[in-house]
């Protein structure tokens with residue numbers, strides 16, 4: 074049996090249980106947070122994380138995969154405090170969350186040197202702790218796969234080859250980044266079963282998503298509640314169709330919820346909710362509305378629930 078690294082140490086793969094494959098206990102710009110720490114309230118953030126994770130726990134979640142990487146304010150000590158307090162296992166990553174920008178530090182170092190940084194996080198520990206990363210994270214967004222984004226993807230791929238760690242790649246279906254991201258991983262020799270392309274559920278173009286699945290990767294239907302990208306009825310219809318076509322073994326369902334996020338002033342959340350840009354965004358929406366709806370439609374049964382929330386994350390994390 075394989076083991077998976079969590080912020081509390083390694084656990085047996087069968088201890089992962091029901092997994093939310095993409096949630097953030099906190100998301101913030103680490104540079105701003107370091108320069109103006111008084112603008113942040115650590116206790117408030119911690120409390121928000123506890124509320125979100127406890128709610129998930131009540132729905133039966135035993136493990137949360139938290140793909141907060143560099144530029145998302147990754148803080149494994151914070152994550153471990155949340156895991157210790159809630160009893161929910163949290164799986165941390167290494168990598169760079171950038172749509173293009175790279176610090177001069179990495180601009181002037183090559184792909185392999187960048188990969189070394191990720192390997193250290195996987196094999197030794199993160200941020201001076203013994204907490205090890207279980208997977209690798211990179212991103213491509215509206216700007217597409219720019220030169221810097223490609224460099225990060227290649228470094229991620231090489232770190233995966235060296236360590237065996239799986240990969241999660243943030244994608245943007247609106248500009249179809251997914252196929253090129255998969256192509257880069259393939260060029261570097263990464264097996265597609267190690268790759269999860271996140272945010273595919275932001276489109277209802279089933280053919281696009283199926284095109285990715287056909288290449289052997291996992292796809293994330295992982296932004297439930299973020300109506301601004303795609304409303305829930307369209308997300309659900311897409312999920313149901315993918316299940317009807319027999320793709321349960323390639324799907325991850327999650328919410329990309331951020332218990333706190335500093336991208337907007339705090340009061341903006343209420344405005345977004347009132348304008349319908351977000352709706353019931355949380356770590357529990359998929360259990361409250363999505364799973365019940367899919368079951369009602371006959372698109373999901375106990376077996377496919379188990380496949381999506383237990384087996385797929387486990388298979389991906391131990392690939």
Ligand SMILES: [Zn+2]
Pocket residue numbers: 095097140329
């Ligand atoms: Zn995310």
